[in-house]
Amino acid sequence: MSKWELYARRFSRNRGALIGLGIFVLLVLFAVIGPAFQQWDHIELDFLALSDPPSAEHWFGTNNAGNDLYAMVVVGLQRSLMIAITVAVGTTVLSAVIGAAAAYFRGWVERITLLVIHFLMVMPTFLILSMISNEAGGDWRIISLVMILVGWFFSARVIWTLSLSIREREYVQAARYMGVRGFTIVLRHMLPNIGSLLVINFTLGVVSAVLTETGLSFIGFGVKLPDVSLGSLIGIGANSISSAPWLFYFPAGALTLLTVSMALIADGLRDALDPTSAAGGRA
Numbered sequence: 001m002s003k004w005e006l007y008a009r010r011f012s013r014n015r016g017a018l019i020g021l022g023i024f025v026l027l028v029l030f031a032v033i034g035p036a037f038q039q040w041d042h043i044e045l046d047f048l049a050l051s052d053p054p055s056a057e058h059w060f061g062t063n064n065a066g067n068d069l070y071a072m073v074v075v076g077l078q079r080s081l082m083i084a085i086t087v088a089v090g091t092t093v094l095s096a097v098i099g100a101a102a103a104y105f106r107g108w109v110e111r112i113t114l115l116v117i118h119f120l121m122v123m124p125t126f127l128i129l130s131m132i133s134n135e136a137g138g139d140w141r142i143i144s145l146v147m148i149l150v151g152w153f154f155s156a157r158v159i160w161t162l163s164l165s166i167r168e169r170e171y172v173q174a175a176r177y178m179g180v181r182g183f184t185i186v187l188r189h190m191l192p193n194i195g196s197l198l199v200i201n202f203t204l205g206v207v208s209a210v211l212t213e214t215g216l217s218f219i220g221f222g223v224k225l226p227d228v229s230l231g232s233l234i235g236i237g238a239n240s241i242s243s244a245p246w247l248f249y250f251p252a253g254a255l256t257l258l259t260v261s262m263a264l265i266a267d268g269l270r271d272a273l274d275p276t277s278a279a280g281g282r283a
Contacts, residue, residue: 017268
């Protein structure tokens, strides 16, 4: 069998990973087809239902302004998924290219790259992210871009360490002697050999991005009205958890399911891609 068939078979033996994958698929389906079942828009107000509990007309209830919580959770989940996937892809690609290139080219490229990485590692990134996000007015695209720019260096440091040994492998040396350009060697020969790490980094990056965005929105520096995210909904619901608990529990439940599912998937991928792991059973 091919290595990908082996990975799929090992992953399928992990019940927790399959449960996580099922939950994640259901959440994506809810975000995609959920708008087809909503009776109200997330910015539409129902002045006859202010802070109403869940009912047949408002499935998740309403807030104190009359917004339908079901529609807001659907939009919030969409926004959180878009931010998380965008940031995870951006940080994974950026860290992979920079870390592997620094290990391959060595010399001044490596010194400058490590200097930048170590400088960024001691910076108060969350504070910087909060300030820029607040100045951006809650635009999720700018928030995603800033999260990418301040979130790539930890993974790049790990990838640089692993790429140092890959740089000395025979196939990399042979490609260099054949006159293949350095950047082509990085993309075609080095990065595919750390593909398992990149897949796991991407999966964990989704969780990290969701939690970071949630923290920003919870304290008022993330996505802002009329746009919503799961973090902003949780921040709003936390202020009225005693009088209207449904405003907190529904978005918090969606966020919990999202982070737990991605953590289970990452755990399953780690076991499936690690040849020394016995968690996946025998192939």
